[in-house]
Amino acid sequence: MACYARGCAAARPASRPLRTFANARASSSSTPIQRRQLHPIRLSTYFQPTHKASSTASGDDTLASLQLLLRGGYIRSSSSGVFTLLPNALRIVRKLTAIIDSELHAIGASRLAMPTLLPAKLWRQTGRYEIMGSELYKLRDRRDSDYVLGPTHEEEVTRLVAGEVESDRQLPVRVYQITRKFRDEPRPRMGLLRTKEFLMKDLYSFDKSAADAAAAYDDVSAAYTRIFDRIFTGAHGRRWVAAEADTGAIGGNKSHEYHVQDAAGEDTLITCTKCGYAANTEKAVSMPDPQHMPISASDVRVLLYACTDPDVHDTTIHALVLPATRELNAVKAAKLSSSLAPGTQLLYDSASPSPAQWDWKDRPEGPLIRYSTLAVLADFECASLDPAELNDALATALSTYSSPSASPSSPSLSLGEIFPAQFNGDAPVAPALTLVDVRTAQANDTCSSCKSVGSLHETRAIEVGHTFFLGERYSRALEAGFLPTAALKATSGAAMSNGRVPFQMGCYGIGVSRILGALAQKAAADFTQATSKPGLLWPRHVSPFTAAILVADTRDAAKLDAASRVYDGLITKARTHDLSIHAVLAGILGEPTQDDVGWSSDEAHEVVIDDRRAQLGAKLADADLTGYTYRLIIGRHLTPSSPHIELQHLTPTGLHSTLIPLETICN
Ligand SMILES: [Zn+2]
Structure with missing residues (x-):
């Protein structure tokens, strides 16, 4: 029986040679591969509307990087x-x-x-x-x-x-x-x-x-x-x-x-x-700080939460206490209150005290009548507060909330009077505390991970x-x-x-x-730090282009021709040696590069030719906004006897300029 399984030599007709990767390469190497023609991006036809400073101010948004993104045509x-x-x-x-x-x-x-x-x-x-x-x-x-x-x-x-x-x-x-x-x-x-x-x-x-x-x-x-x-x-x-x-x-x-x-x-x-x-x-979160720990009732901020929904049977009023010197963390507080009975709301905050809106004539029993139990959620910094002072702070908050007027002279009720089933008489009894983290951690607090003080x-x-x-x-x-x-x-x-x-x-x-x-924010700061001018210095791997060939005078055919030769020279070097355009230019400058990418056809578009009819000064100003890592300037150094181009390298330490013989790139 014939065997048609893959790899079964007996099934293969002897007259047809096996095609392998090795002989495929060998046979095609006799006729050179027709490589696709690569074309540079020419700024004369590329859509990058740039503007001079302050002509694009957008409303009252003064973010420097935004202005540069608008000016630079991004x-x-x-x-x-x-x-x-x-x-x-x-x-x-x-x-x-x-x-x-x-x-x-x-x-x-x-x-x-x-x-x-x-x-x-x-x-x-x-x-x-x-x-x-x-x-x-x-x-x-x-x-x-x-x-x-x-x-x-x-x-x-x-x-x-x-x-x-x-x-x-x-x-x-x-x-x-x-x-x-x-x-x-x-x-x-x-x-x-x-x-x-x-x-x-x-x-x-x-x-x-x-x-x-x-x-x-x-x-x-x-x-x-x-x-x-x-x-x-x-x-x-x-x-x-x-x-x-x-x-x-x-x-x-x-x-x-x-x-x-x-x-x-x-x-x-x-x-x-x-x-x-x-x-x-x-x-x-941060570690409790002795400096903030309250000593007396007046050092404590009290917030009262309870369920007010008449359809929900819940008779507990929750007091959240934290040091008055601390900022309440609204997200943590909201999370705590959402873990309580459905319909729980903030009733009172001693930081902005106001009594309950209550119809005293028709309902003289007062706004606390529904609640029979007090539960206390105390921030960790209140853990060691004297129970008598805590009772005092809680009683003051509850009295103020439930009094017909917010007059501070009206006598405070004791916890025993408000919650007789829970507290006995007038003796200060510490309610059981549930310790929680509800304050906002701030600068100079002690780290809760490594315990470093003020870190x-x-x-x-x-x-x-x-x-x-x-x-x-x-x-x-x-x-x-x-x-x-x-x-x-x-x-x-x-x-x-x-x-x-x-x-x-x-x-x-x-x-x-x-x-x-976010990158533009950093690029704007980095460019100014490097050059003391406005512009954008993008991280190399994400900058729009690696290099620009700037033609100083586009009416000069020799300069335009040199620009094309420089482009072709860069592409040929990159393609021949399997390098990125960045690696080719770094090599020309003799700089070490740890480039992890080699040649790909995308690299052909990493170099633009600025062939616009504009002054070199305007082209350089636009180059600041595009943030090319390299600028190859074809200008006054392109003399017939000794043609050179100026190669500028933009780095975090500045814009460094070197004269390079044209032949270095074109050969
Ligand atoms: Zn730490």
Whole structure:
């Protein structure tokens, strides 16, 4: 019987030679490969509308980097918080997405593209249609169907994956997209830093168990470290930081933010100079500080919370106490109050005391009548407060709240009088304390990680990435899960009503257009530091171009011809030696380069020829705004007897100039 299996020599007809990679190369080497003609980008036909200083001022937005992005022809404003990315910005974005793609493919994530127009039904199912409120763009089509413009895609991707995955054998799934997202931002400003429409990378992970999902979280965190190192680490060191974060409206129970420290940022980070601890101020913690610990009742701030909903039976009033010298952390306080009975509200705050609005004539029993128990949530710094002083502070707060007038002269009731079942008579009795962290950590506090005294600092930062461990937050709401195989059945958690086990999920964002804004902030500062002039010095791997050939006088045919020869010379060297354009130019200057990329046809577009009919001065000013690493100036040194060009190298230490014989590049 004939054998047709792959690799079975007996089945192969003897007359047909086996074609291998080795002989394929040998046979084609006899006829030279016809290489595709490569064309330079010529600025005379390239769309980069540049402007002189101060001609593009945009409203009262005075962010220096935004002005440079407008002047340099990177972006244009379409409407408030909405921008067009011009070709130069798009080149940077492509380089950013290439970095993101390579690192996410390395952890087994696949790129897809989901729609922007999303049915509202799923958003109602997860509750986010209401939770996101007016930040969500909502619209209705001609058939009266409701849609949203996607700000993120948890609902959509969960439905997508649930429809394709049957059993845990098909897990894990890691998918991501880089698409435009929308948020009805109430105060768009700071250029690309706070916009209504933005480019975002969002990745979603689906796993069969919480342990697998935690491993996915760690994998993505490691990929984020590599991504942000490639984008934000260079001559000035590492410029980004990962910070512990609050989980906010997306939900879940583990979260980190990725920040670029910058004075223009709208987030505040608490960082430790000793151990590297970093957290968003909403989440940051610090060690209790003896300097702030209250001694007397007047040193304490008291907030009273209770359920006021007549349909909920809850008779406990909760007092939250913290040192009066400390700032209350609103996010921590909101989280605490949301863990209490449904309908719990803030009734009173001693920092702005006002009595209850109460109809004393019709209801003389007073506003505390419903409550029979007092529970005390005390910040850690109040743990050792004298019980008599604490009682005093609590009684004063309760009396002020429940008195017909806020007159400070009206006598305080004792806790025993207000809660006779809980407290006996007038003797000061310490109510049981539940210790909580509710104050805002601040500069000069003691680090809770390494215990270094006074080592915490506050810095402003731009958030460029965010990771969330979601668990079952979305999969349970959307009944999205898998049928467990027998091996997993015993260990997996409770199945849903459809018999499936919910996915354990994570979601991970990177703000791509915001990274462009953050990079511009750094590029503007770096250029000015290097040259004392306004301009942009981009990190080399993401700058729009590596080099520009500037022709001083385009009416001079010899100069135009030399520009073409320089371009061809650079491309030939790069192609022949499998080098990037950067490596070729660094080699000509005799500078060491640790370039990790070789030749690709993309390198042909890393060099532009500035052949516009303009003065050399104007071309150099535009070059400052584009931030070419190298400028090859074809001007007065191109003499017939000894033709030279000026090679300028832009580095963090300045713009360094060298005269190079034309033949060095063209040979
Ligand atoms: Zn520390």
